[in-house]
Amino acid sequence: MSIELIADVPGASGFDADSSLLDSKFAVPAAPPFMVARPALIARVTEGVQGPVTLVTGMAGSGKTQLLASWATSGAVDWPIAWISLETSDEQLPAFWTYVIEGLRRAGVAVPAVPGGTASRAVLGRLAAAIDEQPTPVVLILDGVSQLTDRDWATGLDFLLSHVRQLRVVLAGRWDPPLSLYRYRLAGQLRELRTADLAFTAAEAARLMDLHGVELGTPELTRLLEHTEGWAAGIRLCACALQASPDAKRLVDTISGDESTIAEYFVGEVLRLQAPEVRRFLLETSVLDTFNPALAAAVTDRTDASRLLSTLTRENAFIHPVGDGSGLYRYHRLFGELLRAQLAWAEPDEVPILHSRAAAWLAEQGRLVEAVGHAAQAADWGTAATMVVEDYAVGRLLIEGSAGRLGGLFAGMPEHIELPEAVMVQAAIAFGDRRPAKAAELLAYAGKLLAVHGSTCGDGLTLTGFLVQILLLAGGPEPERVGELCAVAETFLAVAPPERLARHPELRVLLRTAEGTALNNLGSVDAAVDALADAAGSIVPGCETVRIDCLSQLALAEAYRGRLGRAENNARQALELATDAGLGRGDRPGIAEVVLAWVALERYDIEAADRHLRLAQPLCGAEAGAPAMLAYAVVRSRRLHTRGELRGAVTALRSAEQAAADMAAPRWLSREVLLSQIRLLIAGGRPDDASGLLERCPDPSSPDVAVVRAALSAVRGESPRAHDVARTVADAAGVPAPVALDAWLLLAVLAAQSEDASGAREALRRALRVAGAENHRRPVHQAWGQLRRLLRDDERLAVQFGGLGAPSGAAQAKAAAPVPSAEPVVVESLSKREMDVLRGMAAMLPTEEIAASLYVSVNTVKTHVRSILRKLSASRRNEAVRRARALNLI
Known part of the structure; x- marks a missing residue:
C-alpha cells in the first residue's frame, strides 16, 4: 500500500509556507454565546479518549462539533490535541494526510517530514513511531468524517492505529466512517456517542431558553422537548422563534417543522444533499407515522424502499428505527411536519392517494385502526x-x-x-x-x-x-x-x-351482557344473574367498562335477593376495576356505591351506610339512568325510615319514581320502589293510601307483593287472612331471604298480638335463622318494638338476636356461650344515665333509638355503653344485660 502525499515544502514544519492549507481547518470552533455546558457528555468523551477510538455520530445539528470543541478547550486532559475540520475535497489521500500531519505538528507533535510524494506503510510506521515517542497520548479530532466517501483514508488510519500506542482518534460525523469499527468494538477499544446520547435534557433545554431570554414553565418545556426530541438545533431554532414573542408559553405548541427558520435548516442541511428520487421518497412516505419497508414500498410504488430506508438511517437523515430489530421506522417529528407541509403545498391532490394506498395495505395486514386512520x-x-x-x-x-x-x-x-x-x-x-x-x-x-x-x-x-x-x-x-x-x-x-x-372477543361479551340486562329488566333475576356473571367473568382487554356494568347489575340483583355477601363482593370488584381502569370520580359506578350502602344498612352498620350514600348521591342523578336513581331512592328511604322520617322516605321514593318514569329499569326494582312506599304508608298509619298504591302494583301474585298485602290486612284487623298469606310465603321454597324474613317477622308480630307466645317465639326464631345467614339486622330492628317482651322473656332468643352481625362463627359461639356461674362483680356503680342506657340495651334498642329517647348524641350513648361494659366486666352488650339481671339492676 502506498499513500500519495504532498511533497515536502520549505518552512519549519514543512507545511507552514503552503498557502493551500487553511488555518481555519485547524482551529477549534469558538463557543457561541448561547453555549450550554454539558459536563456529563464531556466526561464521556474524556473516558473515551482513554482508548484508541471515540466515535461521535448524530444527525445534523445534534451538537457534535460544539461538544468536542468544548471538550478540547476544557482542559479535561493535559495532552496535545490536534483538531481538523474535514470537507468533501479532503478525501483525496494527499490532502487528508497533509492535514493530519500538519494538525499534529501544530499540536506540538514532532512529526518527521515525508520525502517524495508517497507515504508507504513504512512511512506510516515511522509516523507511528514518532507519535509513540511522545511522553503523553496525542488526541487527533477529525470533525466531519462523514464528508469523506472514499475508503482509502480509513484504511491508512486503521493501519496507523494498529501500530501506535499513544494515538487517540476522535471521529465525528453524521454517520459511521468506513473504519473497521466492529474490530475495535469487539476488542473493547471503541467508545460511542450517538444521537440519543446527544439529545438535550430538560435542564439543558431550560438553560438554552434562559440564554435566549425565553421563560417557559415545566409543562411547556416538557412539550417542547417531546416535539423536538431533544434535538439541539431544533431547540435553538425554537428559542429564536419564541424570543420575540411576548407570550412564549402559548406559542410553544404552535411551532412545527414548517416554521421558516426550521424549514430552512432542513432544506439546506438535509433535503439539498439528497438525490431527486430520494427527496420524492421522503415526501411520499411522510404521510406515514411508523412504517416498515413493505408499507413504504406500497405507498411509494418503489421496489428499493428497503435499501433507501437503510441508507437514510445510516446517514442519520432524521429517520430513526423504532425499537430493536422491529423493522419499523419513523421520521423526526419536526422533519416529518416539514415534509408533510411541503407535500400538501406542492401536490395536494397526491396526499389522499398516498393515504388510500396506505389504508389498503394496512387493512390487508389486519391493522385496522391504522388503516381506518389513513382512510x-x-x-x-x-x-x-x-x-x-x-x-x-x-x-x-x-x-x-x-x-x-x-x-x-x-x-x-x-x-x-x-x-x-x-x-x-x-x-x-x-x-x-x-x-x-x-x-x-x-x-x-x-x-x-x-x-x-x-x-x-x-x-x-x-x-x-x-x-x-x-x-x-x-x-x-x-x-x-x-x-x-x-x-x-x-x-x-x-x-x-x-x-x-x-x-x-368483545362481541360475545356484549351479546351476553345484553342478554343479562334484558333478563334483569324483564324481572327474571335468577337467569339474569347467570348471564351477567358469565359476561363479568370474561377477561377481555378493552371490556373493562362492560365488566363494571355487569358487576354493578349483579351486585344490585344480589342485594335484592338478600345475598349480601355476594352483593358486596361484586360491588367492590366493580369499584376496584373502575379505579384500575383510571375512571374519574364522576365516571365511577354509582350503583356499586348504592349496593354497598344497601348491604351496610341491612346489616345495620349505620355509619358505613351513610358514608356510601354520600358517595353515591352525586353518581345517581338522571344522567346515571333509572336503575341507579331508583336503587339510591330505595336505600335512602330505608335509612330515613330508621330515623323515623317516614314522610321524607316516601318523598324520596316518589321523586325518583317520577324522574325515572320514561326510563327503562328492572321490573323488580320498579316494583320494590312501589312496595317500599306501601310499607311506609302502612307504618305511618295510612292503610287506605297504601291500598290505593297496592292496586297499581304489577305481578300481584309475587311473594313480596303477597307479604305487603298481608301486612295491610294485619293493620286492618284481618289477622287470620294476614296469617294465612304470610305463612304461605314463609313456607314456600325459593323465596328470596328478605321476603321470607318479612313473612316470618309478620307472623311473629301477629302471634304476639294474639297472645300466642309460643307461636310468636317460633316465628321469631325462624326469622332470626333466616336473618342470620346474611346478617339481615335492619328488618329485625324495625319489628323489634313489637317483639321486645318476647326477647326479654326468652334468653335463647336474645342470644340469637345478639349473634346477628357477628363477624364469624367463633364470635357467635362466644356470644352464645353460657355465663359463668360465679357471682358477677360490679366494678363501679352505674350512674343514672348509664342505667337508662342499660335499659335500652336490655330492650334491644339500636344505639340511635336509645340516643333519640334520651335526647343525647349517638357518640354519648356509645361512651356510656363502653363504661357499662367496663363496670360490669363484660365484653359484649348481651353479656352486660345478663349480668345486670343477675344483679337485679334491671
Whole structure:
C-alpha cells in the first residue's frame, strides 16, 4: 500500500509556507454565546479518549462539533490535541494526510517530514513511531468524517492505529466512517456517542431558553422537548422563534417543522444533499407515522424502499428505527411536519392517494385502526366505515364510543352522510357515547339507506345492525325481543371468519351482557344473574367498562335477593376495576356505591351506610339512568325510615319514581320502589293510601307483593287472612331471604298480638335463622318494638338476636356461650344515665333509638355503653344485660 502525499515544502514544519492549507481547518470552533455546558457528555468523551477510538455520530445539528470543541478547550486532559475540520475535497489521500500531519505538528507533535510524494506503510510506521515517542497520548479530532466517501483514508488510519500506542482518534460525523469499527468494538477499544446520547435534557433545554431570554414553565418545556426530541438545533431554532414573542408559553405548541427558520435548516442541511428520487421518497412516505419497508414500498410504488430506508438511517437523515430489530421506522417529528407541509403545498391532490394506498395495505395486514386512520385522512369515509364493519370491529365502537382510539378517528366524518355503512358506524359510536336515542335514530336511518341504495358489505353489516339493535332493546322498552335477536346474532357469529372473531372477543361479551340486562329488566333475576356473571367473568382487554356494568347489575340483583355477601363482593370488584381502569370520580359506578350502602344498612352498620350514600348521591342523578336513581331512592328511604322520617322516605321514593318514569329499569326494582312506599304508608298509619298504591302494583301474585298485602290486612284487623298469606310465603321454597324474613317477622308480630307466645317465639326464631345467614339486622330492628317482651322473656332468643352481625362463627359461639356461674362483680356503680342506657340495651334498642329517647348524641350513648361494659366486666352488650339481671339492676 502506498499513500500519495504532498511533497515536502520549505518552512519549519514543512507545511507552514503552503498557502493551500487553511488555518481555519485547524482551529477549534469558538463557543457561541448561547453555549450550554454539558459536563456529563464531556466526561464521556474524556473516558473515551482513554482508548484508541471515540466515535461521535448524530444527525445534523445534534451538537457534535460544539461538544468536542468544548471538550478540547476544557482542559479535561493535559495532552496535545490536534483538531481538523474535514470537507468533501479532503478525501483525496494527499490532502487528508497533509492535514493530519500538519494538525499534529501544530499540536506540538514532532512529526518527521515525508520525502517524495508517497507515504508507504513504512512511512506510516515511522509516523507511528514518532507519535509513540511522545511522553503523553496525542488526541487527533477529525470533525466531519462523514464528508469523506472514499475508503482509502480509513484504511491508512486503521493501519496507523494498529501500530501506535499513544494515538487517540476522535471521529465525528453524521454517520459511521468506513473504519473497521466492529474490530475495535469487539476488542473493547471503541467508545460511542450517538444521537440519543446527544439529545438535550430538560435542564439543558431550560438553560438554552434562559440564554435566549425565553421563560417557559415545566409543562411547556416538557412539550417542547417531546416535539423536538431533544434535538439541539431544533431547540435553538425554537428559542429564536419564541424570543420575540411576548407570550412564549402559548406559542410553544404552535411551532412545527414548517416554521421558516426550521424549514430552512432542513432544506439546506438535509433535503439539498439528497438525490431527486430520494427527496420524492421522503415526501411520499411522510404521510406515514411508523412504517416498515413493505408499507413504504406500497405507498411509494418503489421496489428499493428497503435499501433507501437503510441508507437514510445510516446517514442519520432524521429517520430513526423504532425499537430493536422491529423493522419499523419513523421520521423526526419536526422533519416529518416539514415534509408533510411541503407535500400538501406542492401536490395536494397526491396526499389522499398516498393515504388510500396506505389504508389498503394496512387493512390487508389486519391493522385496522391504522388503516381506518389513513382512510379518514383521505376523507374516504365510506372505505373507513366499511373496514370497521367488515372486520367485525363494531364492538369497540359500542364500548368506547368517540372516546376510544377507533371511534376518535371518525370525529371528522360529516354528520349528514348518505352511506349506510357510515351511518351504522355513527349509530354505534352514539351508543358508546351513552346517547341511545341518537343511536336509535341513526340505526333507523341506516336501514332506510340500505333499502334504497343497498351495500356491498356482507354479513358484517347485518351483524353490526343486530348488535346495535340488541343493545338498544336490552336497556330500552322492549327487552323481551332481545332473546330472539341474540339467537340470530349468534348464528351470524357461528359462520363468521374465525380470525376476525379471534381479534374481537368483545362481541360475545356484549351479546351476553345484553342478554343479562334484558333478563334483569324483564324481572327474571335468577337467569339474569347467570348471564351477567358469565359476561363479568370474561377477561377481555378493552371490556373493562362492560365488566363494571355487569358487576354493578349483579351486585344490585344480589342485594335484592338478600345475598349480601355476594352483593358486596361484586360491588367492590366493580369499584376496584373502575379505579384500575383510571375512571374519574364522576365516571365511577354509582350503583356499586348504592349496593354497598344497601348491604351496610341491612346489616345495620349505620355509619358505613351513610358514608356510601354520600358517595353515591352525586353518581345517581338522571344522567346515571333509572336503575341507579331508583336503587339510591330505595336505600335512602330505608335509612330515613330508621330515623323515623317516614314522610321524607316516601318523598324520596316518589321523586325518583317520577324522574325515572320514561326510563327503562328492572321490573323488580320498579316494583320494590312501589312496595317500599306501601310499607311506609302502612307504618305511618295510612292503610287506605297504601291500598290505593297496592292496586297499581304489577305481578300481584309475587311473594313480596303477597307479604305487603298481608301486612295491610294485619293493620286492618284481618289477622287470620294476614296469617294465612304470610305463612304461605314463609313456607314456600325459593323465596328470596328478605321476603321470607318479612313473612316470618309478620307472623311473629301477629302471634304476639294474639297472645300466642309460643307461636310468636317460633316465628321469631325462624326469622332470626333466616336473618342470620346474611346478617339481615335492619328488618329485625324495625319489628323489634313489637317483639321486645318476647326477647326479654326468652334468653335463647336474645342470644340469637345478639349473634346477628357477628363477624364469624367463633364470635357467635362466644356470644352464645353460657355465663359463668360465679357471682358477677360490679366494678363501679352505674350512674343514672348509664342505667337508662342499660335499659335500652336490655330492650334491644339500636344505639340511635336509645340516643333519640334520651335526647343525647349517638357518640354519648356509645361512651356510656363502653363504661357499662367496663363496670360490669363484660365484653359484649348481651353479656352486660345478663349480668345486670343477675344483679337485679334491671
